Amino acid sequence: MKALIFAAGKGTRLKPFTDHHPKALALVNGIPLLERNIKYLQSFGINDFVINVFHFGEQIVEFLKKNDNFGAKIDISDEHDELLETGGGLMFARRFLDFGEDFLIMNADILTNLDLNYFVKFHQEKKDFATLAVSDRKSSRKLLFNPEMILKGWLNVQTGEQRLAEFNKGFKPLAFSGIHCVNPEIFNKIKRTGKFSIMEEYLDLMSLERIHGYEHSADLIDVGKPDSIAEAEKIFK
Template sequence: MILAAGRGERMRPLTDKTPKPLLQVAGKPLIQYHVEALAKAGIQNLVVNHAHLGEQIIDFLGTGERWGLSIAYSAEPLGALETGGGIFQALPLLGSEPFWVVNGDVWTNYTFDPIVLSTETLAHLVMVDNPVQHPAGDFVLGSDGRLIDDEGDRFTYSGIGLYRPELFTGCSGGVFPLAPLLREAIAQGMVTGEHFTGRWSDVGTPQRLSALDEVLRGSDA
């Protein structure tokens, strides 16, 4: 699932007429990088949620046929449902097996290699070194590969994770964030993580978008 429903307030005025996932870096919309990477990893079915200017996202991605996969859409009301509510609403489209979730406003060369979750694991989060805009990080990665919500050498959650539908057991829909669910599962020792050292950028402001564009145009990414 690609999360593409956010309004992108910090990206205004760029997002007044264009949804954030369709903003371009190196001549390509952000969301297209994810679609291509997921298709290359063998993903066959993709769900994209949308709200603000969502028809533009549908018009661009279409059925997904040109990338060799099938795309279904989860429409949300204006203002969206936040991350937790958006994923919960899309669960009927995502099925009963673990599924990838990736934020539509990050850029990365992560390869989405297959990961097998143990039966006692509800989620697996891809962690990155703390960017300058988030120096405190989010969670500690323990020596056993489990995430810990405690003091220590923290990493930042990249916005990429593999989730079991059971993480949302007990949720009732509507607008709600994902973070409390993850923190509860982490407290129970049911979330693993990995430290990704490849290329990753949170494209949260026009300045970071411009900087990423410049970097990619000067590389072979």
Template structure:
């Protein structure tokens, strides 16, 4: 299975760190965020990786290179302008092939074992969901009997972790340009084509300076 890391965001809420450094290269306890994913992917047995980028993206290519030092083969999907999540994936599909692929947001930190996702895909997507964090208390979706659906008012919900397996067929009616992934997932959910799992391990959406500090505290506790 191939993997893709989404790394095209500008990280505006993390300025001034991201004024001259792309968000995936912002460091937590001395290590660029994206490197935690690369090492975890290699440990899980992944070899082929695609990374999209836009803001200061050449820095990402210069830092990671071919991926050989991580035990990976990295190919890049540069975007002249940000294409949002769905558009960025659609642009990279020629590099990902015709089989399901792992997708992970470059701005999350987690100890999730990506090896759990190396199994046949039941439908068009499989989402890893987590408990709702303080900054997103209403959550995104419901998980019932292994299937994911739209969250309903007043019923228990979970948050999409930014980790998924997607089938290229999810994008078969799409056109080049900027568009979001969420509407495609909701359409597939309505057709019963999205499975999911509840991950209860460590996970941080590193969208602010405060949450970056949370990651550093978790890493320091390991020492």
């Protein structure tokens, strides 16, 4: 199985580090996030990667070269002309991923010990084009699921704004974990072009398609701010 790691973002919440470096190279206990996630994915037998880059992308390329790609096959999807966000980044990387096989997508700034074997098995049993890892944790934005764990909405916890596929019958609010398992069929379903969030497409598609959530209780830290690095260092040694 291939994995796409989103490493292109500017990481503005991690300033001043990201004034001179990509957030994917931020250190947690002395080890860059990108290295941690490559090795995490390798621990489940994944050794074929696509990494998208933009902000200080040359530093990521150099880092990988210096470490012999950690023994992996790595393709670089270089968005040097424009930062395309998650949806645009996925479409831009299509040439590396559209081969009929399911693949994983992961944000470089997520650290987790989620067992991917169970996640992938769940995705393949449901036979959806996309499955989203989710958990019951604090987040300003939540995805809403029906009792069958099918995506039915989105909620901004702070403002109360909602997007719903149908009337909210007590949907379960869960936070997205930044990890998806998808089938290349997704490339034929996405309507947007250029720069856009993949979540916007999921929310459009939820009225027509089944998109399952996979609820887990694994440790997960969004390493987006300096205080989250300190939190991550307590868990990920």
